[in-house]
Amino acid sequence: MTYLDYNATTPVDPAVLDAMLPYFREHFGNAASRTHVYGWQAADAVAQARDQVARLLGVSEKEIVFTSGATESVNLALKGASEARRSASGHIITVETEHKAVLDTCDHLARLGADVTYITPHADGLIDPAQVEAALRPDTLLISVMVANNETGVIQPIDAIAQLAQDRGILFHTDATQAVGKLPLNLSDGLIDMLSLSGHKLYGPKGVGALITRKHVKLTAQQDGGRHERGRRSGTLNVPGIVGLGKAAELCHQQLMTETIRLCALRDRLEQGILSHVRGTVVNGNTTHRLPNTTNISFANVDGEHLLDSLSELAASNGSACTSATTEPSYVLKAMGLSDELAYASVRFSLGRFTTDDEIDRAVQHVTDTVARLRVEFAG
Template identity: 70%
Template sequence: MEYSRPIYLDYNATTPVDPRVLDAMLPWFTEQFGNAASRTHLYGWEAADAVAHARQQVARLIGASEKEIIFTSGATEANNLALKGTFEALGAQKNHIVTVATEHKAVFDTCQHLEALGAEVTYLMPASDGLITLEQLENALRPDTLLVSVMYANNEIGVIQPIADIGRLCRERVIIFHTDATQAVGKIPVDVARDNIDLLSLSAHKLYGPKGIGALYVRKGIKLTAQLDGGRHERGLRSGTLNVPGIVGLGKACQLAGTSMLEEEKRLSILRDRLENEILNAVIDTHVNGNRTYRLPQTTNISFENVDGEALLMSFNRIAVSNGSACTSALIEPSYVLKALGVPDDLAHASVRFSLGRFTREADVEETIAHVRDVVERLRR
């Protein structure tokens, strides 16, 4: 018996590899399999050239120089390198870090690790719409503030923080500014110079590239201590044999995103708004979590009152959605992001993140609206 696969609306968790990205990667698994660190023969030269080209593609998407791009295994490693690397390099001089209570666990847990090593961390609480203010950040800064880390766009509610203003304030105060831009890069325009960013983390699998590859942008002049020893690859900041197929895939994904981003941003925001408005109109006692103006074009997080959250997700058998970050989906506690916004536990449990993407079509949205309405009505009865 064959079962139809559900409509995929969990693009914030991961994206499928674009066929054009896969085509670019395939030769580097087979006939062009050289080690990019092998500089004495053709195979190594080919691999090194491919890595250099991909580095340029990544840099171009975020307005950086290719010399400022360090390849990692993903955004989690990039976040760890940014935060731990900064603290280990400069923590003896200053040891205060400012971040936000709604950060991804890759930043949140790293900050807690640094606290155990002597760092003092201030966790800013956002307003009920998920945003922090410049005044709030400014009041938290101290003479010994070393680093500010603020997520560009939240993975659960899609809210976009005032990154350029935050970066400008940090630059004025000579404070290093890091942003986890994993959910933003490739979806909205990101420019490290415009936004005054010193360190930026990204991951390929959020923009139609492969899993297991990411990058950290390190502005020229920023000092970091490497977290991996053994070979001093990536200008001494990240040892380990380079994942050439993955790097090629990341580069191609960035190149494709740069050519289609504005069109996709417009198309997905229209589909997202239709999905959101139709659900709110068709299903009573529902509301959107997070700011509805400053957010990603493809993300909406909706709470459903008077419904058991577990039963709700289990009943969505025709759509693939989530109620939070994929990194915390095994936990039974309500979303810490929604709790930080003041959402009660019962509503946080019954909140669903719908995230659309490159392969979402109008028919998918229409079917999702009907399915959500039917499921919620049945559960409420």
């Protein structure tokens, strides 16, 4: 089977695994234990990982909070900032196509009294900074807009939106889960107040992530006990996972430009191969402002519920991994104006570090043959 679902998760890079293994048995200390060598070794490893993540994103090591993943990071950012400003009933702006980690957290805050504005994207998945500006209110306390969409790969104009927020003293958070390691992100300009990321999207392990929170941002911790991570996130640190996240960040930093060029070429090869061989296909989302590894294609005149199951030689998806258990059409594509029928019959192909030319060619042939067969069955 050809794996083309890298936006759902990535395999751990061998170099990342090698870096992690000693911290399961040889250097197994608790990073909070500062009275013996085992704790010192663990603390040094965490410090090194913090430096590796900081270098990737252009931030200070003190601005990194290690978490269990992007979902926890998002919760800490949105809930923590709202509580710290003593304004759970304030105004929040986000986008209809955000990941469920953001949308569900906003729903939670809305139940506590917050007023949330959900911006509808244009048909290509992009929002305009003017839409955000029009939604601003005197009581707006937070804006959350993702860097790149997990289903379509569309990249939002976050610098312009973050500038709007900064000019008005409003906190800006971005879910950069799909962008970190794929796009050059440097937070040294100070526009982004908080950024969420997850290790398993950039060839690190599952169960570890980080929230970048700038020095001026006040957060109320969402779990108490021990005041780890400068009092922002209590809990014994996952040292092997953090080491893996750090090594993954280092590798992405080293390979970013060459990998971007390679993935763009492979994505275009896959996309053009499918569009040229299969009629009635359309790429969903803006094709200029998008991730180098992602294409989302809809297939007309196909029973969408059977499309993915029939692509038996491919691992791909028709939406976020977090919603794949549902039978509803993609809410992201629906927000962009697609019908239920086309949303059901859309497939996200996401490529990665270990994708090869031969795999792309096999995928094009398999999709072509499968869709042709399904259309015969659909017509009959």
